[in-house]
Amino acid sequence: MTDAAASEGTPGRTRGRLIAFEGGEASGKSTQAARLANRLGALLTREPGGTAVGERIRDLLLDRAVADLSDRAEALLMAAARAQHVAEVVRPALSAGQDVVTDRYADSSLAYQGYGRGLDLDEVRSLSAWATEGLWADVVVLLDVSAEVSASRLGALDRFEAAGPEFHRNVLAGFAALAQADPGRWVVVDGTGLPDEVEARVWDAVSARLSA
Numbered sequence: 658m659t660d661a662a663a664s665e666g667t668p669g670r671t672r673g674r675l676i677a678f679e680g681g682e683a684s685g686k687s688t689q690a691a692r693l694a695n696r697l698g699a700l701l702t703r704e705p706g707g708t709a710v711g712e713r714i715r716d717l718l719l720d721r722a723v724a725d726l727s728d729r730a731e732a733l734l735m736a737a738a739r740a741q742h743v744a745e746v747v748r749p750a751l752s753a754g755q756d757v758v759t760d761r762y763a764d765s766s767l768a769y770q771g772y773g774r775g776l777d778l779d780e781v782r783s784l785s786a787w788a789t790e791g792l793w794a795d796v797v798v799l800l801d802v803s804a805e806v807s808a809s810r811l812g813a814l815d816r817f818e819a820a821g822p823e824f825h826r827n828v829l830a831g832f833a834a835l836a837q838a839d840p841g842r843w844v845v846v847d848g849t850g851l852p853d854e855v856e857a858r859v860w861d862a863v864s865a866r867l868s869a
């Protein structure tokens with residue numbers, strides 16, 4: 658997959674690195690993404706969302722009153738939010754030499770719309786590739802938390818959280834399979850324990866990967 662951002666920006670200035678946090682519901686991603694962004698001095702953003710258009714798409718996607726959204730429409734809305742996010746926020750930052758930490762990115766579409774909803778994985782991958790013009794995360798941090806721990810942390814449920822245990826088992830199995838298939842890009846971090854403990858594990862894993 659080509660990465661056009663690598664050749665953009667000021668000559669001689671290194672492109673920033675894109676680090677994505679992935680995982681199931683209530684895995685602690687948002688807290689850990691914010692802490693890592695702070696340590697790296699990186700731009701913190703999220704999906705679906707990260708732009709005014711993306712946040713409006715997010716409201717629709719998470720709304721439990723939207724009961725009859727088709728799986729393909731869901732995948733396209735995720736991709737639309739991602740296209741706007743990359744064009745407006747992520748690619749300009751990377752091109753300017755800024756690191757970016759995002760709370761979810763393209764691999765969430767593979768896990769949720771692919772493994773969870775049952776859409777064809779290669780088609781979901783192609784959709785993200787088209788939306789982002791081939792921009793994939795340099796490092797993906799999978800916060801590994803069991804379905805039981807995540808269920809115990811949830812409050813009021815959004816449209817995805819309310820999708821049922823089998824859907825979420827498939828999403829978690831999907832993340833595990835994706836991480837196993839591409840160990841050069843993924844780091845799997847134990848997400849159980851206190852936030853400070855998880856932060857230390859994330860830092861050890863990511864700093865080793867970024868300096869490699």
Ligand code: TYD
Nearest residue numbers: 681682683704705735761762765766769817
């Ligand atoms: P998020 O805000 O990370 O939710 P949480 O903090 O509860 O984990 O993400 C919103 C929901 O959107 C989450 O249930 C996962 C889902 N999602 C997809 O289904 N596909 C995608 O491509 C993305 C980015 C998110």
